[in-house]
Amino acid sequence: MQSDITGRLLICCPDRPGIVAGVSQFLYTCGANILDASQHSTDPKEGVFFMRMEFHLENAGITSEQLEKQFQEKVAGPLHMDWHINYTFHRKRMAVMVSRYDHCLMELLWRWRSGELPVDIPLVISNHEELRELTEDFGIPFHYLPVTAATKAEKEQEAIRLIQEAKADFTVLARYMQILSPAFVGVFPGKIINIHHSFLPAFAGANPYKNAYTRGVKLIGATAHYVTNDLDEGPIIDQDVARVSHRHDVSDLVALGRDIERQVLTRAVVAHVEDRIIIHGNKTIVF
Structure with a gap:
């Protein structure tokens, strides 16, 4: 199990109230510290929300796979998100x-x-x-x-x-x-x-x-x-x-x-x- 996890979460979904709160609360309950957060909403007619959030879990008690499964069930699914998490322990080639x-x-x-x-x-x-x-x-x-x-x-x-x-x-x-x-x-x-x-x-x-x-x-x-x-x-x-x-x-x-x-x-x-x-x-x- 990866003891420390630093992840970069990218999100695209229909815009609505509560998205930032939902993601932040989920990461908080996992014990994560949010290192950086940026967001953007398109005009109301198009109504699309984008977010990048970088977070760190020290001495993580769950695997990255478990984290993603719980995020899909508790946050991404209900909010109809297109999302993925990349981890810094994976050095890109x-x-x-x-x-x-x-x-x-x-x-x-x-x-x-x-x-x-x-x-x-x-x-x-x-x-x-x-x-x-x-x-x-x-x-x-x-x-x-x-x-x-x-x-x-x-x-x-x-x-x-x-x-x-x-x-x-x-x-x-x-x-x-x-x-x-x-x-x-x-x-x-x-x-x-x-x-x-x-x-x-x-x-x-x-x-x-x-x-x-x-x-x-x-x-x-x-x-x-x-x-x-x-x-x-x-x-x-x-x-x-x-x-x-x-x-x-x-x-x-x-x-x-x-x-x-x-x-x-x-x-x-x-x-x-x-x-x-x-x-x-x-x-x-x-x-």
């Missing part, structure tokens, strides 16, 4: 997929090595060989899966097998320049994070910096989002921008954009690891 660009991968690996990103990274998958040495210098297994139109389905199935065998909890596309098929996405719903080098919904698809330059924009940005079957249209987790002017050429935009991409992707990954995101339709609630 993050798979990474990347192509040739190294800046996002390096940012994740640096933060992982420094302890700023509390995950395990069991593997990196790439459709190119260029980043093998860099990855293996960090002691992380590198898998080369070259993709062509003829081999795409086969290589995706191999990638799925590798991710599942590694027991990865989620996957990050750190500038992986391949469109994942519905068959791949369907295996990991809400578990794939992508960084897009544009402030979506502007300039979706390929070559966004060139398109931004042609359009003469004054802001460029980057967007981290969950992957769905609709290209670059999944629920947005984080975004940021930088001001540019007519003095910047395409190479300037690319250089500025890479800095934004690193920061935005890192913030999105940290939010996911810390269980601060609830996906609601094609939106996210990020606490």
Whole structure:
């Protein structure tokens, strides 16, 4: 039995009075100390309530399974909650997929090595060989899966097998320049994070910096989002921008954009690891 339990409870349910009181009272009766609590209600017409609550049970007399069973019976069921609890004793495992660009991968690996990103990274998958040495210098297994139109389905199935065998909890596309098929996405719903080098919904698809330059924009940005079957249209987790002017050429935009991409992707990954995101339709609630 886990003697100490620290859990993060995420809730989505119809809005009504007494939700916070019901959850808090339940945790109190279990002997839990609430470490953090955040909540959000949509407009009255939609009437949906969201909450994230982090709690700690010291010398817990019940298992996490017993805690969840009692919560479902006493609170979640009567209040029609969609909910789950993640526990800090389970360290999340993050798979990474990347192509040739190294800046996002390096940012994740640096933060992982420094302890700023509390995950395990069991593997990196790439459709190119260029980043093998860099990855293996960090002691992380590198898998080369070259993709062509003829081999795409086969290589995706191999990638799925590798991710599942590694027991990865989620996957990050750190500038992986391949469109994942519905068959791949369907295996990991809400578990794939992508960084897009544009402030979506502007300039979706390929070559966004060139398109931004042609359009003469004054802001460029980057967007981290969950992957769905609709290209670059999944629920947005984080975004940021930088001001540019007519003095910047395409190479300037690319250089500025890479800095934004690193920061935005890192913030999105940290939010996911810390269980601060609830996906609601094609939106996210990020606490």
